[in-house]
Amino acid sequence: MGTQWDYIGSLVIGGIVIVIVLSISNTLTTTYHRTRDLISQEAALHLVRILEHDLYKIGYLTPGVPVVEADSTRLRFTLDVDEDGIPDTLGYVLGDTAGLSQTTNPLDKPLYRALNNEEPVGVAIGLVDFSFAYFDTGGIRMEYDSLKAERHRATIRSIEVAFKVEPAEPIDTTYIPVVIRRLIRPRNLTLW
Amino acid sequence: MGRASLIIVLGASLALSVLNLQINKSSERAIENMVAYYEASIARDLANQSLGYLLTQLADSATWRVVRPALLPSSVFADVGPSTILYTVRDTVVIISGRRIDAIRMDVEAKYEKQTHHAAVYIDRNFGIVPPAVRGAMTAQGPLNQTVSDMLIDGRDHNLQGSIIANAGVFSVSSAIAFTNLGTARIGGTSESGSDYPPSYPENPAVVEQEYNWDGTFPNSPDNVLGLSDGTLKEIAKRGINGSQYVTDPRKLKYPLSGVTYVELPAGVTWRVARLGTNPTGILVVHNTSLSSRIDNISTTRKTVFTGLIIADNMFHIHLDVLGAIVLLSKNLETVRECRGNDDHRVRFSSEAIRRAIRIVQQEGSGWAGRIPVLGWKE
Numbered sequence A: 001m002g003t004q005w006d007y008i009g010s011l012v013i014g015g016i017v018i019v020i021v022l023s024i025s026n027t028l029t030t031t032y033h034r035t036r037d038l039i040s041q042e043a044a045l046h047l048v049r050i051l052e053h054d055l056y057k058i059g060y061l062t063p064g065v066p067v068v069e070a071d072s073t074r075l076r077f078t079l080d081v082d083e084d085g086i087p088d089t090l091g092y093v094l095g096d097t098a099g100l101s102q103t104t105n106p107l108d109k110p111l112y113r114a115l116n117n118e119e120p121v122g123v124a125i126g127l128v129d130f131s132f133a134y135f136d137t138g139g140i141r142m143e144y145d146s147l148k149a150e151r152h153r154a155t156i157r158s159i160e161v162a163f164k165v166e167p168a169e170p171i172d173t174t175y176i177p178v179v180i181r182r183l184i185r186p187r188n189l190t191l192w
Numbered sequence B: 001m002g003r004a005s006l007i008i009v010l011g012a013s014l015a016l017s018v019l020n021l022q023i024n025k026s027s028e029r030a031i032e033n034m035v036a037y038y039e040a041s042i043a044r045d046l047a048n049q050s051l052g053y054l055l056t057q058l059a060d061s062a063t064w065r066v067v068r069p070a071l072l073p074s075s076v077f078a079d080v081g082p083s084t085i086l087y088t089v090r091d092t093v094v095i096i097s098g099r100r101i102d103a104i105r106m107d108v109e110a111k112y113e114k115q116t117h118h119a120a121v122y123i124d125r126n127f128g129i130v131p132p133a134v135r136g137a138m139t140a141q142g143p144l145n146q147t148v149s150d151m152l153i154d155g156r157d158h159n160l161q162g163s164i165i166a167n168a169g170v171f172s173v174s175s176a177i178a179f180t181n182l183g184t185a186r187i188g189g190t191s192e193s194g195s196d197y198p199p200s201y202p203e204n205p206a207v208v209e210q211e212y213n214w215d216g217t218f219p220n221s222p223d224n225v226l227g228l229s230d231g232t233l234k235e236i237a238k239r240g241i242n243g244s245q246y247v248t249d250p251r252k253l254k255y256p257l258s259g260v261t262y263v264e265l266p267a268g269v270t271w272r273v274a275r276l277g278t279n280p281t282g283i284l285v286v287h288n289t290s291l292s293s294r295i296d297n298i299s300t301t302r303k304t305v306f307t308g309l310i311i312a313d314n315m316f317h318i319h320l321d322v323l324g325a326i327v328l329l330s331k332n333l334e335t336v337r338e339c340r341g342n343d344d345h346r347v348r349f350s351s352e353a354i355r356r357a358i359r360i361v362q363q364e365g366s367g368w369a370g371r372i373p374v375l376g377w378k379e
Helices: A002-055 B002-060 B232-239 B351-362
Strands: A067-070 A074-079 A088-094 A111-115 A127-135 A158-165 A178-184 B066-071 B083-096 B099-112 B115-124 B136-140 B152-154 B171-175 B186-190 B196-200 B245-247 B260-264 B270-275 B281-287 B294-299 B305-312 B315-319 B321-328 B346-349 B374-378
Touching: A002 A088, A002 A111, A002 A158, A002 A178, A002 B002, A067 A127, A088 A127, B002 B083, B002 B099, B002 B115, B002 B374, B083 B374, B136 B152, B136 B346, B152 B171, B152 B196, B232 B245, B232 B260, B232 B281, B232 B351, B281 B351, B305 B351, B315 B321, B321 B351
Parallel strands: B136 B171, B136 B321, B152 B186, B152 B346, B245 B260, B260 B281, B270 B294, B281 B305, B294 B315, B305 B321, B321 B346
Antiparallel strands: A067 A074, A074 A088, A088 A111, A127 A158, A158 A178, B066 B083, B083 B099, B099 B115, B115 B374, B171 B186, B186 B196
16 A cells, blocks of 8 residues: 555656656746847847937037938938037948858848947847938938938938847747837937 | 655756746846836937927027026926926037037936936027118118218127127118218228128228119018018017017107017107117117108117117117117108217127017017027937
8 A cells, every 4th residue: 555655656746847847948948038039129229229329419510411321221420429519420331241150140230330430339239130211301211322412311301220130049940030110300400 | 765856846846936037037127128218218208398398488588597407397297207307508609510609508307217318409599580681780771871970880790799790790881772971970891792891981882882772672661671570569569578668659668678669650750859768678669651750869878888670760860879780761861961979879780689689579489490590409
């Protein structure tokens, strides 16, 4: 009789152990996913805050047409960062995948930010898709080709930033993305 | 065996709990990130909206300043929730591409929950307009030969302290008909090409504009001079804004004069020995619809300066100093009598004085857009 109880006890304990081990395995996977998600989310929020901080200041205390270069993956504009009366130039350029060849994700690219002639600094991680779009006073999307002319750049009133951030490492074989799209309407482009 | 099993179960449970805790932490942090971003966005919106509110206040009262940080009344944004907004409004100088500009700086610090956002705006301190109809320190449709007499007329731009602002002025005299300096007036100003010439007799012809072709567009009312619809100035004067007054009998004026002082005289009536009191300012209008009113012998108390814009149908015997400009609407100015004895008085053009005088008109708008020039907005 005692032996029978030993068997039953062992089965119960063994079952519990198996359930716990399976749960641990499952939880480990979930933890890994959540951590990756969190990293992507933080990277995306970090980037959007940097972009908002800079783009809202386009044309701040500088005369003339503030947008110097406008393309889908390049943007350069003037502003007076330190309010010293000397216009500064701030630029964003999207690099190519070769710039981040050390990561597992084959699609991620660096986004560089450069103030005046300083060395460009990467401001994003896990960026796989990124674009600027430009809109005029009537909210009409402007053709990139037309923006080569200064007189057209002078009519830019708002800029849309759209990007997708993925983790540097895949979960199983997939990369779970965070997608952000923001329309920024810098007041200095609409004051006059 | 039993004890070992218990240890394994407890250990595994502990590991599971730790992992679950980690998951919860990640979820919490993700939510915190989103909440922080949301709060930061609200703080930024609050800061920018507050600036809009404060700009309107400045447009309504150009001399308003708040040097020490003050709290914006919560009633302004009562529906937003737990927020505090501190602001200052100070005079400063801003340099834009090497050009120094007298400015007003507004700073706002908006706090919403745990997030704070700082925003600032620079405004050109000399806001307001100089009406295009003011082409000279004295602008007239009729003959100015006798009216100018032996005064000093200087169309160079002066600030409120009387210092010259180089190459920014207007003609000394601008007349729709020929002008001859009969009274040996000392005349100076800024030529059409933008060069300054100090007052002299004989004057440099470059600072006199005569026979200017208005092509029928010379203003026929004080409102027209400022580009306003007829009746606007009279309405402001009647409402008493910033000390404005409307009278049909000049003896009923109260001093000091400020805002819009509108004296509407019956047809053909002359306001003789017009006394403007001490340090009069603003826009002085002496007019009737037939352009037949006249001021004869005008002065201030203790030779203080009138600062602003005088728009009259007809003036003669100008025994006061003016910092701003004079516009005379009538074609029938004095052509016979001579006015001697006012060589100790001067009319000096001042765009700053005119802008200040005209702000009262701009206060009639709503909001701030179009009323005050924002130089830069730091969001």
